[in-house]
Amino acid sequence: YIATGQPAGFSGHFVARFNTVFSDYGVWDRNEGLRKRRLATRGQPGAYVRFDARHRRTVLVKIGCSFTSIDEARRNLDAEIPDWDFGRVVEEGRQAWQKALSVVEVEGGSQSDLRTFYTALYHALLLPRVFSDADGSYVGFDGDDSVHVARDFVYYDDYSLWDTFRAEHPLLLLIQPQRVRDWVRSLLAKAEQGGWLPIFPAWNSYTTEMIGDHGFSMVTDAFVKGFRDFDVQAAFRFMLKNAKETPPRPDYLDGKGRRALTSYLRYGYIPLEDPVREAFHKGEQVSRTLEYAYDDFCLAVLADSLGNVEKARTFKHRARNYRNVFDPETGFVRGRHQDGSWVKPFDPSQPVPYIAEATPWVYTFFVPHDVAGLVRLMGGRQAFIAKLDSLFEKDFYAHDNEPSHHIPYLYAFAGAPWKTQQRVSQALRANYADTPGGLSGNDDAGQMSAWYLFSAMGFYPVCPGTNQYILTSPLFRKITLHLQQPYHSGKVFVVVAKGLSATNRYIQKAWLNGKEWNKPWISHSAIVAGGELVLQMGPKPNRQWGSRPEDAPYSMSDKRAGSR
Incomplete structure (x- = not known):
């Protein structure tokens, strides 16, 4: 492997x-x-x-x-x-x-839209896959031939976490909550057998396939959204180990532990002098730094939820490491040397070895846990919006790969949710169709389809590990989400887009359970409790709706009550 x-x-x-x-x-x-x-x-x-x-x-x-x-x-x-x-x-x-597909009902779209939607839902339900036998037997993750038995859970494998932490796993929390326990317990079983929380577990093995440490996101997102029937303390213990320790070299070569953690801890970023050789993807130092900062945020959230104030403070501080690879002179993330100097020459539009599967233009916006902090680094809301506009207008947005997926939703953090509605609608139409070539990129274990499903329903999880979704214009006039007990309320959550048409794509006003709603986001708890979100649609943007600073989605560095 x-x-x-x-x-x-x-x-x-x-x-x-x-x-x-x-x-x-x-x-x-x-x-x-x-x-x-x-x-x-x-x-x-x-x-x-x-x-x-x-x-x-x-x-x-x-x-x-x-x-x-x-x-x-x-x-x-x-x-x-x-x-x-x-x-x-x-x-x-x-x-x-x-039964699986009827968890979500959509009305009011074209036949092509319906086919695309339910094809995407089918794709999103294919992975992770059951790996254990009918009696619970499975081959251990610890690399030998021993056979284990899953007691009181089903053992799953093939977690394409670099892709799926973004929207696929959050989607499954909503539509298949009865399987979440098994997915998390399976991840922890792998950690118990191999000694380290796996980063990209596939083929029932540790791998160095992709970057980040996004089992943190999967576990924290489940905990924050109310799932408790797994060993949370064991998960916390393994997350701390991954975040603080480097395995012995034979284990490290076998894919255990974070790549380049020693450099990350020493400098607060991974300098270019560390080539990160022991990885399928060499280098990618800036992308790794940004993704580790997000993962550290997830660990801080879990520590805070468990009442561990000291660890929460430590990892919240580490979650600010994204700032260490942001060059204020150019306004982009950029490769950095051990002495603190920036790599030269520098063209943010070009693929470079220190960025994973994208460009500095795209990865500059990967700070999902502290978009407010990134807005400040860029000079404020208007400068941030202008930068986002440039990314789209210069065609640097690349929906065919995951690092771009959250970017259209970032306008909502800077007071321009109407631009989120515009960009998401464009991406839906440009990248999905009911044809043999109907996906603009690899579905990547359901992530490409999950982005479509969330966006077509009118909300999206920019920062898994928190309880909020950013609102956008739905693709259908009515969406009914059946909320399954005992994990959810057993009721339905309905999104109604009044007046929606090919030209009426902008939200004019919103009501949540009959009360006017002026925020461009909605909480997970509001959705799973059941209720109704009504959106009045129109042909022109309402630039005031959801634009006030106090209505923006939360970020880590916010001072508002309720933010993390």
């Missing part, structure tokens, strides 16, 4: 059963076909079977799989498909997807 080229800690096993006898069978071993043989081990081996179509025109086959053993594959098949009732299996699959 990606870390050191060692095989992942599992093998794949499957069993196939047919409802009739074979007329012939065999294997191929390398390029040699071997009739009536049952075993092949060389090259890329395979097997074949033949049937006599004169006696049976339809052949049924059912397959069971397992990552632990062939016997478990048989038991999984017996547990899930005990008979040959093809119609029953089809109907059960249809009902399962109908």
Whole structure:
């Protein structure tokens, strides 16, 4: 796998059963076909079977799989498909997807919009995936062949966290709350077995695939939004370890721990002299600094929630490290040397080795936890809005990759939520369609689809780990979100966009549960309690709605009550 080229800690096993006898069978071993043989081990081996179509025109086959053993594959098949009732299996699959997709109902869009929406919802529900067998058995995350048993939870794998912490996991908290416990417990099980909270756990293994430490975001977001049925103290302990310690070198090479943590702790940023060699993505020092600062914020929030004032203060201070890579002279984040000097030459529009999968133009805006602080660094609200305008007008916004996804929503922090409505509507139309090429980039384990779903519903989580969503213009005239008990209220939350049309894309006024609402954001608790958000739409921006400083979304450095 990606870390050191060692095989992942599992093998794949499957069993196939047919409802009739074979007329012939065999294997191929390398390029040699071997009739009536049952075993092949060389090259890329395979097997074949033949049937006599004169006696049976339809052949049924059912397959069971397992990552632990062939016997478990048989038991999984017996547990899930005990008979040959093809119609029953089809109907059960249809009902399962109908139940999953009907959690959100949308009305008032075109047929194309409906297809795009529910295709996105289908995509968003594909990962993480169940990794344990029907009896709870799974191969351990600790790199050996031991088999563990998930007690009182289902074990999941393939957490594409660099992508999915942004919107995919927050979406799943809303629409599939019954699985959140299992996802978090699975992440902690990996940490217990391997000794470190994994950063990008895929293939049931530690990897150095992507940057950041966004298990912090996933855990904190779940806790802040009311999920408590996991070992919070164990999660806090592992998060502290990741944030403060570097593993022994063999473990570090195997993908455990934060890359370049020693430099980050020494300088408050990762200098260019640290090449970050022990990673799939080398370098990317500025992006790592920014993402670690956000992750440290998430740890500060969890520490504060647990009453650990000292740790909350420490990591809130570290969450300000984004300022250490912001060059006030140019107004961009920029590569920095150990002596504090800035890299030269510098062109923020070009890809550079110290930025991950984007440009300084894009990553300058990755301070989701302290947008108010970034606004001040840029010289105030008007300067910030002008900078955002330049990013879009010069075509530096790149929706096909995740670092850009939150950027259209940042206008709301600076008093211009109408521009969020404009930019989000443009991005929805430009990057999604019900065609074979209907996504502008890799879906990345559901993140691209999750952005669409939130935006089409009219709200988006700019900073997971907090309880707020930024409002925008919905794509549909009515959205009904069914809130599942016991984690949510069991009621519905409805968004109504009165007068919405192709030309009426701007919010004029808003009412939350019958009371006028002038804030360009809404809390998670307001949504999951059930209720109604009514938006009056119009053809021109209402530049006053949601524009007052006191109505802006919260940021870490705010002095207002309720901010973190």
